[in-house]
Amino acid sequence: MPDFSIGVDLGGTNLRIAAISTEGQLLEKIALGVKVALGRDHVIGEMCDAIHRLIDQYREGGRFIGAGIGVPGxxxxxxxxxxxxxxxxxxxxxxxxxxxxxxxxARVFLENDANAAALGEKWLGAARDVDNMAMITLGTGIGGAIILNGKIFYGMNGMAGEFGHVTIEPNGAPCGCGNHGCAERYASATAVVRMAREAIETGHAPALAKIASSDAEFSAKSIYNLAIQGNEDAQRIYHRFGVSLGMLMADLVNILNLDMFVIGGGVVSAWDAFAPPMFAELRERSLVYAATAPEDPVGKKEGASAQIANYTRRKTIITRALLGSDAGLYGAARIPASS
Amino acid sequence: MPDFSIGVDLGGTNLRIAAISTEGQLLEKIALGVKVALGRDHVIGEMCDAIHRLIDQYREGGRFIGAGIGVPGxxxxxxxxxxxxxxxxxxxxxxxxxxxxxxxxARVFLENDANAAALGEKWLGAARDVDNMAMITLGTGIGGAIILNGKIFYGMNGMAGEFGHVTIEPNGAPCGCGNHGCAERYASATAVVRMAREAIETGHAPALAKIASSDAEFSAKSIYNLAIQGNEDAQRIYHRFGVSLGMLMADLVNILNLDMFVIGGGVVSAWDAFAPPMFAELRERSLVYAATAPEDPVGKKEGASAQIANYTRRKTIITRALLGSDAGLYGAARIPASS
Incomplete structure (x- = not known):
């Protein structure tokens, strides 16, 4: 039996805890139906109880080397x-x-949730073979992380990677951060629901209005389901999502010129609805992407790509996360082993 | 007499060459009135002749250790x-x-001109005491460079730092790169002249029209001179410049969270015309800047700064280049000594 660590994914609504071997094997995963709303002390109590149970269960087989906790902050x-x-x-x-x-x-490490997801994808996911990458997580908001030479790039004081607050629309929707038109106002689960409600208010989106009134959980997922059934209002929302994300990605590629950008988070499951407009926008807007893009996954486009020779054998890879919503759990568990 | 290297700044119109000691002392600077338009072979010939002259002159006093050449590409x-x-x-x-x-x-090193300027400011200028910084050069276009741990960050294939092509206006002016609304379409010497010509075309900018018809060189500098004399049309152009640059800076600060951003290039001499709106926009748009800003150099502002506690002792410094247009010369000369 192997040595193991504990990974924790503490979200705004959910708490998940896993025991993971130092080789990356999931031993056991616990999803606690804990009410984060019950407050800090309650959550920490439940979390530590669950961690203790997992440690007791697996410590006979191997050494417990510590816990990593991914948090949204x-x-x-x-x-x-x-x-x-x-x-x-x-x-x-x-x-x-x-x-x-x-x-x-035992040793405990706190880490930002997007950083934890990036470490997970680097360890066992899409970025296994890449030392320089960025992670973009699409959830309630947009999280960001930059990995350089295999390690998280924190910036001056841990605030590097605030991709969600890059300006996409200079006069766009106000954001809680004080800015207007932030990327996460157009390309997140919250944004999808907001854009759907705005469409409903026009009175010309009957199918959206219907699921809004009948669906107990009117969500990015239920709107995505409508889109793949062919509803044009829902498709328009994910098109806007993709265009906006493409604008963000173009800025990131132009500024960072990294080997790989991994897109994860819950909303990445709507990939086929937003990825085609995202790639089209990215190719139009980023000369760096146009010069380094692999064959366009959504068909040839005019624009920057037609004007700038693709002169390098090294390609900018933009791909979805392989570990899905478990990326942060794996990444958090990786920290004690690599620290 | 000290060891020395040669720094070359090869621009689209000018060629400058300097002998600089390894301690950073300027021994001699030559500005060649060479016509870059006469072509590559002509320019390389003139450049090598001048370098030979400098080497002959200073090699008795010290060892010649190589040449660095900053080029716009x-x-x-x-x-x-x-x-x-x-x-x-x-x-x-x-x-x-x-x-x-x-x-x-002798050993020769080619380097992108913005990277050379960043190396110069890091060696002898504003960023002497900083290991993580970015350089933004405002000239014909906008150049960019990122220094991490004291060294240029090149990205995957040398294209990191394309700050000039970050999107500022999604539906803005077309750019040669294939994108629309790139930062350098609003915050460069070219942009200032373009905005001035647009103002003249409205028929409501008589002072601009007058210098456009009388000034042999209708330039960002002559428009700046008009602005500091109080002309509102010229001031409006530099205000727009500052707002646009502030939008770019907000994106860079949010993504990179670096210790310092140094703004250089020829147009930085118009600092007092564009810096106040730049800082105001940056403070409104970047939660990272709002959380790490020094005392606002242009007075207290509402917005993000009022909502987010300034919770760190480490400050994001945004400052103008100290070496002016010589930053690239010094930086290019630094490369042989540090390679």
Whole structure:
């Protein structure tokens, strides 16, 4: 039996915990129906109980080497505190890492959730063979992470990778960050539902209106289901999503010129609805992508690609995450083994 | 007398060559009135003649350690060829480095001009004490460079740092790169002149029309001179310049979270006309800047800054280049000493 670590994915609504071997084998995964809304102390208690159960179960077979916890917020790596988290009110400026370390009696690492997902895809997913990549997670908002030379690039104080707040529409929808027209206002689960509600308000989107009134959970997923059934209003929303994401990707490719960009998060399951307009926009807008693109996965396009020779054998790979929603769990579990 | 190297700044219109000691002292600078339009072979001949003269003059005092040449284009670092250069037609796919090395009988390094400027500012300018920074050069277009851990970050194939082609206006002016609304269409010398001509065409910008018809060189500089004399049409152009540059800077700060961003290039001399709207826009649009900004150099602003606590002692410094138009010369001369 192998050595193992614990990976935790703490979201705004869900808490998942896994025991994963140091070779990357999932030993056991627990999805706790914990109400994050019940507050910090309650969640930390439930989390530590579950971790203890997993440790007790697998420690006979191998050594427990520590726990990594992915959280939706900006982490102060020195103090192990969250500086700010829109989705976890009450967690900022609290010694999260130290408190969990105290309860477990083991090394604990706190990491931003997008960074954890990037580490997971780098370890066992799409970016296994790549040392320089970025991860874009499409969920409630847009998360971002940059990996250089195999390690997370944190920037000056851990805030590198705020891709969701790159401006896509200068006079666009206001964002909680203080900006207008941020990418995550157009290419996230929240954005899909907002755009659907706006379409319903026009009175000309009857199918959307119908599922909005009947579907208990009117969500990016139910709107995607409508799109793949051929509903044009739903398709238009995912087209706009793809165009907006393509604009963000063009900026990222032009600025970073990385080997690979991995797109993950829950909404990536709508890939076939948003990827074609995303690639088309990216190819039009990024000279770096046009010069390094693989054969266009959605057919030849005019524009930048026609004007700039594809002069390098190295290609910019843009692909969906392989580990799906487990990327963050695997990545979090990887941290104790690599630290 | 010290050891020395040669730095060359080869632009689309000018060629400058300097002998610089390994301690960073300028020994001699030659500005050649060479017509770059006369072609590659002519320019390389003049350049090598001047370099030989400088070597002969200073080699008695110290060892000549090589030459660095900053060029406006994308370099293939392995072959020493330019892949593409809008401003130097006929230079692409020619073994520039090897040919100059052959003529000089010494080590020669080719480098992108924005990268050279960044190396200069890192060595002797604004970024002396900073290991992670980006350089933005405002000239005919916008050049960009990223330095991480004290070294140029090239990306996958030398194309990292294409800041000038970040989208600022999704439906904006077409750019030669194939995109629309690129930053350099709004915040470069070319953009200033274009915006001035557009203002003249409205028939409501008499002072601009007057200098356009009388000034032998209707330029960003002459329009700046009009702005500081109080002409509102010229001020509006630099305001638009500053807002656009602020949008680009907000994206860069959100994505990269670097310690310092140095703004250089010829148009940086118009700093006092464009910096106030640039900082205002940046503060509104970048949550990362709002959280890490020093005291606002242009006065307190509402917006993101009012909502997000300034919770770190490390500040994002955005400043103008200290070496002015010599940054690229110094940076190019630095390369042989650090390679």
């Amino acid at each position: 900006i982490i102060d790596m020195e103090t192990g505190m969250m500086r700010k988290s829109a989705n976890l009110p009450g967690w900022a400026e609290y010694p999260v890492r130290d408190e969990i370390e105290r309860r477990l009696g | 994308i370099i293939d670092m392995e072959t020493g060829m330019m892949r593409k250069s809008a401003n130097l037609p006929g230079w692409a796919e020619y073994p520039v480095r090897d040919e100059i090395e052959r003529r000089l009988g």
